[in-house]
Amino acid sequence: MSLxxxxxxxxxxxxxxxxxxADAPSVLNTKSERDWSIAESGFALRLISILDFDxxxxxxxxxxxxxxxxxxxxxxxxxxxHIVLDSDGSTVATILKLFxxxxxxxxxLIKDFVRTSIFTQIxxxxxxxxxxxxxAFLKAIRRPREIFEIDTSDLGTLQDxxxxxxxxxxxxxxxxxxxxxxxxxxxxxxxxxSANTMANVLPDILENDKVIQNGSLEQSLEAxxxxxRMDKESNAKLLTIPDTEPALKGYRCFIAMIDRIRTTEGEFxxxxxxxxxxxxxxxxxxxxxxxxQTFGLYYELQANEVLANESGGGAFPTCxxxxxxxxxxxxxxIIRKSxxxxxxxxxxxxxRSQLLYPDTEVNQEDxxxxxxxx
Numbered sequence: 001m002s003l004x005x006x007x008x009x010x011x012x013x014x015x016x017x018x019x020x021x022a023d024a025p026s027v028l029n030t031k032s033e034r035d036w037s038i039a040e041s042g043f044a045l046r047l048i049s050i051l052d053f054d055x056x057x058x059x060x061x062x063x064x065x066x067x068x069x070x071x072x073x074x075x076x077x078x079x080x081x082h083i084v085l086d087s088d089g090s091t092v093a094t095i096l097k098l099f100x101x102x103x104x105x106x107x108x109l110i111k112d113f114v115r116t117s118i119f120t121q122i123x124x125x126x127x128x129x130x131x132x133x134x135x136a137f138l139k140a141i142r143r144p145r146e147i148f149e150i151d152t153s154d155l156g157t158l159q160d161x162x163x164x165x166x167x168x169x170x171x172x173x174x175x176x177x178x179x180x181x182x183x184x185x186x187x188x189x190x191x192x193x194s195a196n197t198m199a200n201v202l203p204d205i206l207e208n209d210k211v212i213q214n215g216s217l218e219q220s221l222e223a224x225x226x227x228x229r230m231d232k233e234s235n236a237k238l239l240t241i242p243d244t245e246p247a248l249k250g251y252r253c254f255i256a257m258i259d260r261i262r263t264t265e266g267e268f269x270x271x272x273x274x275x276x277x278x279x280x281x282x283x284x285x286x287x288x289x290x291x292x293q294t295f296g297l298y299y300e301l302q303a304n305e306v307l308a309n310e311s312g313g314g315a316f317p318t319c320x321x322x323x324x325x326x327x328x329x330x331x332x333x334i335i336r337k338s339x340x341x342x343x344x345x346x347x348x349x350x351x352r353s354q355l356l357y358p359d360t361e362v363n364q365e366d367x368x369x370x371x372x373x374x
Contacts, residue, residue: 025073027084030064039099044108055126063087074121081122090344095213105204112208115225121292128271188258190347196236202229209248219250219317223272223291226320233325240340249319252330253336261353262327269320269327278313279335282306284328300352307338
């Protein structure tokens with residue numbers, strides 16, 4: 001190659017880099033903090049607090065104008081990260097207006113805004129996304145799980161309970177009491193009395209989704225944190241959204257996990273995770289993958305009837321809902337009718353679950369499940 005060609009190549013390469021940089025989104029201007037409104041100040045403080053408390057990520061927030069018409073821009077190369085919001089962007093403007101009209105709903109709305117609009121851009125900065133962070137989380141979650149396993153092993157299986165009764169070591173009333181507890185821990189029963197609508201139980205989740213999505217139908221398959229409402233409680237084992245209302249991330253049905261799993265492994269769902277669901281015959285299998293990609297949680301529901309005539313499944317948008325006393329997981333629309341009880345009828349599911357640790361040997365059944373899912 002001649003010197004003329006080399007120089008021409010270098011010039012073209014510099015122009016390409018310059019054009020790429022020029023085309024990248026940038027902050028056009030920012031407002032001085034002295035010019036912020038009360039709503040903007042409140043928004044910034046809540047945003048910084050949520051990122052710090054929930055995700056252990058430090059942030060600095062500004063308001064201003066961004067090129068390409070973007071509503072927000074995040075610079076993760078800085079420490080703390082720098083977030084610029086456009087006050088005139090539709091979602092941000094709606095949140096700012098609520099500071100004046102509905103202040104009580106602000107915290108939950110900003111939490112959902114962070115989960116939906118910010119987390120995916122800072123996921124690699126969240127400590128538990130690293131292998132070291134994941135291992136630390138596993139150590140923390142294993143301890144209460146091991147304690148619970150000792151307790152439940154003392155309780156025994158239904159067969160063990162019956163054998164103890166026949167041997168005369170426990171009375172009939174004691175056997176009945178223990179068997180009832182054991183059965184409750186392994187089955188989920190849903191009837192019309194234990195089903196309710198999302199609008200009745202958690203109306204702000206639907207309202208916030210309308211604000212944040214702003215009509216967008218795009219659904220991410222990336223790892224996301226759960227929707228959390230730790231101040232809420234519910235007796236409902238099933239939450240539904242009627243066809244007359246917009247779906248939540250494409251779902252219209254959510255089933256509560258059994259209390260035993262919520263007690264022993266509920267902290268898993270406070271971590272960002274991906275959701276994969278497969279079904280066939282009477283079974284629906286969930287695999288929730290931690291965003292570090294080093295471990296996951298397997299949850300199996302076996303119904304007392306066929307869930308779908310044809311098997312199916314794959315990756316789905318994460319839409320786990322965690323409240324004070326329940327963890328709701330989504331049911332794909334194609335099989336939701338099999339989960340909704342009719343009048344004077346019950347849906348009964350046998351439940352199996354386990355954390356898939358990186359140092360746990362996978363048995364043949366789990367290997368076949370993994371092949372189906374992925």
